[in-house]
Amino acid sequence: MTLLGTLALLTWPDWLAVALFFGAWTGYVSFAKRRAERRASILSLTNRERHRWMLRTTYRENRVVDGIVVQNLSSSPSFFASTSILIIGGLLAALGAGEKTAELASELPFAARTSVQVFDLKLVVLTGVFVHAFFRFTWSMRQYSFGALIVASAPDRDEPWTDAERHAFADRAGGVMGLAAETFNDGLRACYFSFALVAWFFSPWACVAASLGVVWVLNRREFHSDVLGLLSR
Template sequence: MTPWDWGALALFFVSWLGYGLLLPVLAGKGHFLNDDMLAVRQAWMNQMAVRELRLVDSQLMGHSINSASFFASANLLLIAAVAGVLFGGEAALRGVASVGADIGGAQTASLELLEAKLGLVTLCLARGLLDFIWAIRQMNYTLALIGATPESETSSLDRAAYAAATGAVLNPAMVAFNSGVRAYYFALAATAWLFGPLWLALGAAAAFSLLLWRQKGSPAARAISRAREMLDESQ
């Protein structure tokens, strides 16, 4: 690999693996979307613990599990597709290399470098798959906790503490889900490496910038921030 490849690869891993650490710093003052959603989901669990009927809560959790299962299934298909090229022999690899050269204008890469590029895409997808699997398991744990919540107000259960404990399972589940979705962004950026190191660097920077904007500057982020403030004021 050339120094440009190593530099672009370093930027990619800093953007991908360092996103969670850099987000609170780059988001600046105030809330960002992930932080607000932690509070919103905890408020949801607080209401769940005092509700008499929890049909809506179980339906919402079922929807979340279905969403994570869909993404996990899509990951498996994408991994199979990339692995089919990666292990499909020299002809398959050369076909991908020629496409990258035609579109990106880059020189045809060696088979070893091409395998590394496809391996990076597979790594992103595999990490996302593991995140989705862990998210599904934690969501199922949360669903069990919701089902185990006593309905009788005469129960000696400390509902505030129970809601906090349930939220401590739900929030990591959704963090894992978000991490799995984020892997799609960086898998797409990794695919850009097929066209050259400059495309990889631009793809990583674009994915990171887009994710950061959605956390802080998007209309959804601003609306959820206002909703969190209203929830905080009502408690």
């Protein structure tokens, strides 16, 4: 069956679930960026700490600790990138199994009974989400490596630094680290929203509820969490 034929099998609740899923994802990303310009967020406050970190790096004689910190920071996106690859492989294997996978899924409690074509379409969309997450995680890893290069190329502490040069270095190095953290955050959002998409296998209405729930969780953690209050002090 062609793609258009498969899309024709989707019911209007399915179309509503897909539209709300992608609308909630893209809409929250846009909302978070605009709100962060007016109100402190986890990312903006940690970026402030990254600037302080890079500024103090200019005063340190031994920067081994800074290199270790950068390496530890890059380990998180590396772990999630590896996990995404495993999930993508599992989803492709399930997609290749075809009817057997659909039959097993239909036996799950509360799972929606759909055709094999619609079930495969759901797997394809879910795979696409994790492919997007993989690319964001790997780009975050590369950005952290760029940040490590900037730290390693910083002049020695004993070399003459003006205050303007120190702050310029902190802005540049801290900015790269901040971009790496933001990219990692994008990958994490994809993982969060993948749970909403998994709910689509049970019901389109479950996908709608899960999409709204993910938006609520992300908003609470980025703008109303306890750690945000501690960072803002």
